[in-house]
Amino acid sequence: MSTTETPAAEEPRSARRWLREHSELGVCLLLAVLGALVIADAATISTDFTQRGPIGPKTVPYLVGGLLLVVAALLARDVLRGGRGESESGEDVDLSAPSDWRTVLLLSAAFLANAALIGIIGFPLSGMILFWGCAYALGSRNPVRDPLIAAALSLLTYVAFNHLLGVPLPGGPLMGVL
Structure with missing residues (x-):
């Protein structure tokens, strides 16, 4: 009796x-969607x-969406013709090491906390939580330096966007102070 597999x-x-x-x-599917x-x-x-001019508010989104579709189609054509992306060849990358899901989850938590809190406590405080959370997730454990740098980055970002660029960000409880 033969041990060949069935079709x-x-x-x-x-x-x-x-x-x-x-x-x-x-990736092609993601770009197309x-x-x-x-x-x-x-x-x-x-x-x-x-x-006020020949270019309306729909022009850039249509252009970006169309270019995403073109890139998706060209990439799909290349993949179907046998093209492959190059493997990671960095010196400091160990391809046999497993993914560091703890870091990914901590970074995700910092971003989600920022998104959930920005409307409640304002950008300066939620941005501080974001910067501090990212520093912690990426390995920094200095309990004095990290929150101070996070506060400075958040306040500088708030002032730059809100006052210099004219992009209003929610100030929260600090609205009257800054």
Whole structure:
């Protein structure tokens, strides 16, 4: 009796192998979805105001969305023709090391805390939590220096955007002070 596999058993294995060999198509799909979302969102932009020139508020989003779709198509064509991305070749990168999920989760928590708190406590304080949380996640453990640098970065960013660039950021309890 022969121990050869049936064609039905080979089919899922070859499909998995093909997907593994063309995994870059996932990036193409992500770029295409992002481009479609940008174009769909640009279509909802209201033009109920006086336009001051030939370029309206929809032009740049349409351009960015269209370019994302073009890049997705060109990358997909390259992958399907056998093109592959280069492997990481940095000297300080150990490709056999597992992912550091603790750092990823701590960084995600810092970003989510900033997003959740910015409207409540304002940018200067939520930005300080963000900068301090990122420094902690990336390995800095100085209990005096880290919060001071985080506070300085957050306040400088707030002042630069709010007062110098004219981009209003929520000030929170510090609104009257700065």
